[in-house]
Amino acid sequence: MxxxxxxxxxxxxxxxxxxxxxxxxxxxxxxxxxxxxxxxxxxxxxxxxxxxxxxxxxxxxxxxxxxxxxxxxxxxxxxxxxxxxxxxxxxxxxxxxxxxxxxxxxxxxxxxxxxxxxxxxNHSEEKNSEQLSSGCFIIDTVSMKVYKNQQLLDLTPKEYLILKTFMENEEKAFSRDDLLNLVWNYEYFGDSKIVDVNIRRLREKIESVPSKPEYIETVWGVGYRWRKR
Structure with missing residues (x-):
């Protein structure tokens, strides 16, 4: 079924x-x-x-x-x-x-x-756990769980995918269109507000001070970048 x-x-x-x-x-x-x-x-x-x-x-x-x-x-x-x-x-x-x-x-x-x-x-059924790490963050890509300082973060599927994309490409600047293609994975018939809203929500969950982000940096005129710490 x-x-x-x-x-x-x-x-x-x-x-x-x-x-x-x-x-x-x-x-x-x-x-x-x-x-x-x-x-x-x-x-x-x-x-x-x-x-x-x-x-x-x-x-x-x-x-x-x-x-x-x-x-x-x-x-x-x-x-x-x-x-x-x-x-x-x-x-x-x-x-x-x-x-x-x-x-x-x-x-x-x-x-x-x-x-x-x-x-x-998609929830992988692989037996062996695979992890991504960046500073105090760890992603278990099999269980799709994200930890900061060993504390589990409550992320939506899209927030998880955005963070995973960033952590797989540290210090790389992504435009909003790049993130639409990589995270939403289809020809998006809307505007980039969907990216900005998800980035703002993600910052609220992972940043100590969301208005002064340490991890997800805004690259003016381009989009966003994950800062390696």
Missing amino acids: GKKVLIIEDEESIRGFIKINFQRNNFLVFEAASGEEGLKKVQEERPDLIILDITLPGMDGFKTCELLRNDFPNLGIIMLTARGEDMDKIMGLEYGADDYMVKPFNPLELIARANSLLRRM
Whole structure:
């Protein structure tokens, strides 16, 4: 059986449309019509991926995303936003979403983004642990766990991949487009805000003073660089 996806969308027609396309691509699909129902389904079914609408009855998508991210840090989350609502996109990323799609969307693009996210999140079944290290940071690339000073960090899948990319390329400057290609792993039909938001969240988790970063440096006019210490 394929990967599990949970669709949290209150409009039955849209939910059914998304469901059919995922089923055609060998996903095992679960549905929820509200954030509250979605949280319960995640506990019961343990999906690999969530498709989460922002506008939901009762608890909205932002709060649902926040709760999901807190309880399931390795869960992939793609949020569905209204056309032209840039603030929705930014807030979705701030609350922990890995990606977003703007309604109306091409279902083939949604499937492509879902597959790309799952590939990047893939949990290796290798028996021997492999590690990356840089200063006080250690990444176990099999368990996808990151430690700073031997303390486990609570990172989202995208934050993990950004940090891994940096640590594999110490002192190399990456443009935002470089990071989109390396981390998001597809032709991204949006803008670079998604990179900046994820970098800001990552800094908040790894830097002692996020406003004065010691590790993820801003390279003005270019992008970002991991500073070897």
